Amino acid sequence: MKRRNFIKSTLVSSALYGVGGFSLFNQIAHASVGGFPTLGSRVLVDLMLHGGPNLRHLMPPPYESDPNSFGYRYWQENAQAHNLSDDPTAWEQRWENDYYHLTDGTTAFGLLKEATWLKTMWDQGFLAIVNNVIGSNSRDHSYCQMIKDQGNVNAGRNDSGNPGWGGKLAYVTDGNVLALTSSPRNFCFGPNPNNLSQRSNANVISAADTRTMRLYHPSAGKEKTYAGRIARSLRAYYAAKREEIASDSIYKRFTDMESKSRKFGDAIDDRLSQFPIPSNIEGLYTAGSSNVLNNRGLGKQIRNLYDSLAVNDIVNLRAASLAMGGWDTHKDQKSTIEKNFSDLFGTNKAFDALSQNLPAIVRQNSVLLIGGEFGRQLKANGNNGTDHGRGTSFLVIGDSVNGGIYGNMYPEAELARLDDNSPDITGLTEYDHIFAPICDWIAPNSGSMIFPNQTAATLETGVDLTQLFI
């Protein structure tokens, strides 16, 4: 089935064509600001935090002195995960010294002081915190990662071959997902046109190193070198082979990769050769630099993201996929997780450095979604860490985001469950309600196509995520 037929097969096809959704984006001329190409379409940047991040560590409740209060019990039960003693004075000092004290007017919360860029986003109204989110009742990493990447809370354990929601978004918008990780996440793969429940590589471009995207071909004067002979042999061979290979051959994906690499590689390399890497982005992954990240792989991904935005017109960019590990904090949570938060949100670190180098119009047309496959339990374990829990929070960040708190950040009902064996955050809002509005913002009316079960998905009472964007 072709993309058009896929669209037609959905209930909302008339709405989509009625407003001329995608064609509008395609008509936007590719201009540039200071040499940086503006976006031909809005872009989703999806950052997966592998391991199940404890976002309460980033955004804890204010310390309170009442032993029955949420703010007291949180610090009491999580003191070890913050490397604190049993002394409430230490908890209070920690709260006072290490967290910004923020509020949306109704809910007061803390924000780890390492997360300076995130505070700026909050202050500017660009940060939405969506709470009590859930994808599955399982606490199995790989299964829950699959569910999140597919955006399908009904996916079974054996559905790993199904497409991801980023790939679906690219498919229905006739664009591409750039996979900026070492290998593409499930998120990136769109549907196979011949079997929509299966996935395809057609809308994915792997870009783990955006600065080396071309296939080798000998330069002038080197045609007859040994390298030149083989490169020429293979180029001619693939040119014939891709026309002759059976469409259902298991090797076709490799002839497609050759074709795609040849199509995009030279163009990307040529474009980026005109684009020096900004020094503070290069610093993110350069040992010894003043802003090098603890996780230099993330730094490389940020460079890749910068480059992807710079070649967005060449690759018809709709979504970019990033990932960061190190969030499975069963032990030594404080030292591990705070390095991660610093890498992501610190001054001149990952997203701060990136933002500094993007024109405002690019920032206005992109949205950053950050979250993991599940959350953590409500109490620290005996190893200064926290174990797997189901409910979690997501961060949605962007100049066009309607910042604020969505969902009860600190449900009092949790207090009654603290003595359970494995207490965790109760998931009330399923993925569909966050991801679909993001898709709609990228391409109007695409959300209900990609998340057809949204109406059946659970949503926390009083939460309205249709207002996620301004």
Added chain:
Amino acid sequence: MLKKILTTASVILITANSYAAGFQTISNADWDEGAVRRVLHAFAYGGQTNEKMIIKLAKMSPKAAIKKMLTFGKSNGNISKRAKIDAARLSKKTNGSLRGLGEFWSSDHSDNDVAENKRYKYSVALGTNVRPAELWLRATVSHGLNPFRQKVGIWETNYHMAVNLKSSVNAQQMLTYYDDVVKSLGNTKRAYDKTLTIAGTSAAVAEHYGHRNNVYKNYLCLCNEDFAREYFQLFFGILGDEDPDYHEEITIKNTAKALTDMKIEYVSGQGRVDHVTFGTEFHTPGTLDILYSLNKGRNALKRIKKLSKVAMYYHESRDNLPVIIISGLADDNLSDADIAQIRAAWSSMKTKNLLSFLRAYAISTQFHNASRVKYLTSIDRRMLIYTQFILNNAEIDRYYLPAYLREEQAYPFEPVHNVFGGQTGKEAANSSDIFRAHYNSVTEKNYVFVKVAGSGNDTWRKDWASVLSKKLSIKYEVDKIGEFLWDRFIGDGLKNYATLERAYVNSLLASGKDLAYAIDANDLDRIFTTNELETDVNLISLLEDFASTKMALKSKDDKERQAANRNIGLAVSFILGTPYLFAREGR
């Protein structure tokens, strides 16, 4: 559909017509040279044996042949033969463990063929910079050892029961972990749960997951439940789906309690030692309800030994573990019928034994079925290339074995998904980054393959004649050598060696030039289709000339021999650049 019917039928026939663990065995007629190669490519990076041995194995019954091919011994001459020029019999000089090999390769022994200035890389002495990856890579490509042993060893320790040198696990712990697991598998009568117990109670695992700090004190378990969960899920395939609440709140919690007082001593200057001391002082007392059984034991070791036996026979493990094994090692395209057959075969084994299971599978109709597909990981691909391209142990130092593995996020003992294992074949096959990196490695950087002689006083020469049968290749005829190379690196019984592939390979072998260059130096970008290669009389004539050309691999002229060997290197570069390198099929 026919395949589905047949495989479903074969499940029913298991008890009536079965071998070992219950798979339907391939017929003697279907057990041919192609079948032997398929086993070698799936389980031994293609092996390092010669054409005569492949023919010999193909003439045996499948049951007799597989017993010779798949063993966990430190060496197996049936699939990896020592080259005539190799000085050391590694299997005689060492015990075959990575540690034992490292002691020899880092030594000044007169038979040590590691270059003196590279012996430091293989040191295993306490306090030195130990490199498990370098040891494993050399062990895998060394002639006269056992690539099957290393293939399963890396899968067990980097995928199935993965730990990571990038965590707090140190190199000594990792070496011991690998060697202990492989040694246990080598005990052919030992039940598989005992190997999983050895892994689950190792210092490497306790260090990686952090439960070496778990203690039971003042009636409280000061524990993390990380390994308590993954022990079931990753080691045994037990997910607790039947009753998630019981699994979360009883089984996992109590397993964390069972994993208490597992100390790893710290020695100044050396770090933590490579073994666990199982204490009782801070170990949880009494009986623990785990996996619907009552678990008792004075210390963690005793408890885990008992628990592994229970877990191995738990229904979720019976269903999932054999599928994890087969999908991990040999098949990315399992159908429901395949899975049912795998489960039935595993269930039929009273004592679960990995070697018996793999042997039965490797000669099964399922393994040799056309629907089987296994995509190569970067490690698989690089090891395949080196095991086939390196012709003797004295040559090993001329090639950089870890090349590209770190860039492709596939470095041994540093699994990219941490405890969830290294890069999978499917991931590699889904990444155009990896395709591109590989393509460039065989084109732009193909000097590795065309290097045929040492420089200066270095008398080394690449000598493909040492592994080619003059008789079988009809005195080194291009067409036969092309087929030999294709089967050596692709191993598909020439299924995909069609007109197009043969034309390019033969052109390179006969002339050292690509086809366009060989035909017209002024039309270098010409593209040839299969149709014109098969119908254009001029092209047919030229290709016939190429095919019948004799290569000067035994010439008395050194330069002629070098040119012939270089042309083989060029042809290998081309073969490695085709799509057929990236996956293996069942038939």
